[in-house]
Amino acid sequence: MNKEKDLIGQIIHDTDGREYHVTAVLSKGGQGIVYRTAEEFLIKINTSLDKDKYRERYKWLQKRGSQLPKETRIAFPIAVLEEPWVGYVMMEAKGHVSLNDYVEKPEEIDDLWDWYFNATGGLSKRLQIGYLLAKSLRYLHINGYAYVDLSPNNVFVSKEKNSLAIIDSDNITSGAYRPLIDGTNYYMAPEIANKTAVASTVTDTYSYAVLLFKMLTTCHPFIGDEAEDANPEIVQESVDKGKLDYIGDPVSSSNKNSNFENTKIFLTDELAELFRRTFVEGKKESSRRPTLMEFMKACMHARNRVIQCDHNGCDAEYYYTGYKCICPLCDSHIKKVYLLQSRNMVKTRGKILIPVDGSQDMKPLDVYADDIGFMAVTKQLKYINRSFFDENIPLESDVSFLAVGRTKEGKLAAYNLSKNVITINNSKMSKARPVDPYKKGVTKPVVVDDDPGAHFLFLEKNIDVTTECEFIDTKQIEKFYGSAEISKFITIKQEG
Numbered sequence: 001m002n003k004e005k006d007l008i009g010q011i012i013h014d015t016d017g018r019e020y021h022v023t024a025v026l027s028k029g030g031q032g033i034v035y036r037t038a039e040e041f042l043i044k045i046n047t048s049l050d051k052d053k054y055r056e057r058y059k060w061l062q063k064r065g066s067q068l069p070k071e072t073r074i075a076f077p078i079a080v081l082e083e084p085w086v087g088y089v090m091m092e093a094k095g096h097v098s099l100n101d102y103v104e105k106p107e108e109i110d111d112l113w114d115w116y117f118n119a120t121g122g123l124s125k126r127l128q129i130g131y132l133l134a135k136s137l138r139y140l141h142i143n144g145y146a147y148v149d150l151s152p153n154n155v156f157v158s159k160e161k162n163s164l165a166i167i168d169s170d171n172i173t174s175g176a177y178r179p180l181i182d183g184t185n186y187y188m189a190p191e192i193a194n195k196t197a198v199a200s201t202v203t204d205t206y207s208y209a210v211l212l213f214k215m216l217t218t219c220h221p222f223i224g225d226e227a228e229d230a231n232p233e234i235v236q237e238s239v240d241k242g243k244l245d246y247i248g249d250p251v252s253s254s255n256k257n258s259n260f261e262n263t264k265i266f267l268t269d270e271l272a273e274l275f276r277r278t279f280v281e282g283k284k285e286s287s288r289r290p291t292l293m294e295f296m297k298a299c300m301h302a303r304n305r306v307i308q309c310d311h312n313g314c315d316a317e318y319y320y321t322g323y324k325c326i327c328p329l330c331d332s333h334i335k336k337v338y339l340l341q342s343r344n345m346v347k348t349r350g351k352i353l354i355p356v357d358g359s360q361d362m363k364p365l366d367v368y369a370d371d372i373g374f375m376a377v378t379k380q381l382k383y384i385n386r387s388f389f390d391e392n393i394p395l396e397s398d399v400s401f402l403a404v405g406r407t408k409e410g411k412l413a414a415y416n417l418s419k420n421v422i423t424i425n426n427s428k429m430s431k432a433r434p435v436d437p438y439k440k441g442v443t444k445p446v447v448v449d450d451d452p453g454a455h456f457l458f459l460e461k462n463i464d465v466t467t468e469c470e471f472i473d474t475k476q477i478e479k480f481y482g483s484a485e486i487s488k489f490i491t492i493k494q495e496g
């Protein structure tokens with residue numbers, strides 16, 4: 001008999017007497033079932049053997065959840081169910097689908113690439129989800145909690161919007177509470193499966209890394225070709241306890257996955273290095289794992305590098321690695337790509353010492369790391385955040401102030417999403433045009449003309465280029481010129 005469906009059509013009450021009409025099963029996990037209701041709230045009913053231990057806990061979670069910032073994106077209990085049920089009521093994230101849709105390819109679908117690109121939003125969408133999930137967990141962590149049971153079953157994402165929600169807060173721990181479960185098989189950290197540590201922020205980060213790796217490459221980091229013919233229970237135990245080598249381990253060939261050899265193109269070098277640190281050095285030594293912030297940055301950098309194939313009928317996404325790079329799906333190379341790079345400009349006593357490698361007369365300064373903000377723009381609209389210039393700004397202030405994309409004619413259009421003054425100039429610095437704050441239907445974006453040289457996008461007006469110079473650091477300049485300040489601009493170059 002299908003027990004979980006028995007509740008459909010029934011009315012359940014919370015302890016404040018509110019009614020909920022159960023309409024459908026949303027998801028099912030080891031500890032219980034999540035239902036949809038006609039009232040548009042979700043209801044979680046605990047069906048585990050430990051369910052009585054959870055009754056008090058749900059009240060605690062309801063209180064804690066109301067104190068945490070909304071950026072955690074976790075659906076905490078908003079009410080607790082009346083007996084005989086052990087469970088709670090939570091908000092439903094409307095229009096969100098299970099992350100499983102992006103992680104597990106249905107067996108009936110043969111064409112991996114069609115599923116990856118057309119059915120599930122491709123590479124950009126996956127990197128966006130990876131970023132949002134790391135951000136959400138990070139908010140939880142910096143408030144002193146660990147999530148404990150991260151898996152695709154507990155994460156819901158919007159197909160259209162930049163939005164994500166985590167359901168099932170049952171096992172969240174603040175350190176004082178010892179979770180009743182280990183987590184989800186294939187996603188738990190080895191020290192949990194081996195019972196040598198309790199759940200913490202670093203075990204969460206491990207589960208996150210497994211999830212991100214699977215979502216991007218379609219492979220589990222520890223399941224190789226040999227697992228196909230092996231006993232599934234032994235495979236699961238070996239994966240959970242960390243007995244196998246990472247399939248991407250550059251120095252081990254003991255556990256390889258032939259699918260991964262095709263899908264590793266979906267990892268940038270930066271992401272590949274973070275996974276290596278997690279699954280090789282960090283597998284047994286949790287302190288060597290990267291942080292969620294490192295994963296957030298790597299997802300953001302990777303997204304900025306994604307280009308979309310502009311060959312007829314092919315929209316595949318891949319990383320821009322130089323103009324010679326070719327589409328993994330149709331083997332053609334991109335017709336036109338705009339490369340945007342954030343740069344530093346030093347101003348002192350009204351003069352601007354400007355490092356520009358796009359202009360013939362000026363040399364780049366080699367004292368600043370210019371690889372912070374790099375973006376390749378093709379067909380998709382991309383957003384430039386404040387962190388494009390400065391990665392150390394706080395998460396909460398990392399807003400988008402500019403959107404860029406290619407017009408139908410293949411030119412670059414810039415939309416000012418902020419109230420700041422933004423100017424675009426040509427390569428000779430002779431034609432400054434303001435990019436007015438964008439209002440749909442009222443103002444137009446500024447379109448960059450085809451021009452063999454670079455264009456410059458400045459974050460303020462009245463730019464006057466006076467000097468070319470090389471120097472070591474601002475302190476050195478200040479010795480010569482007095483006070484100096486650094487401001488930011490973007491070079492726009494066109495290839496193709």
Ligand SMILES: [Zn+2]
Nearest residue numbers: 309314327330
């Ligand atoms: Zn293509």
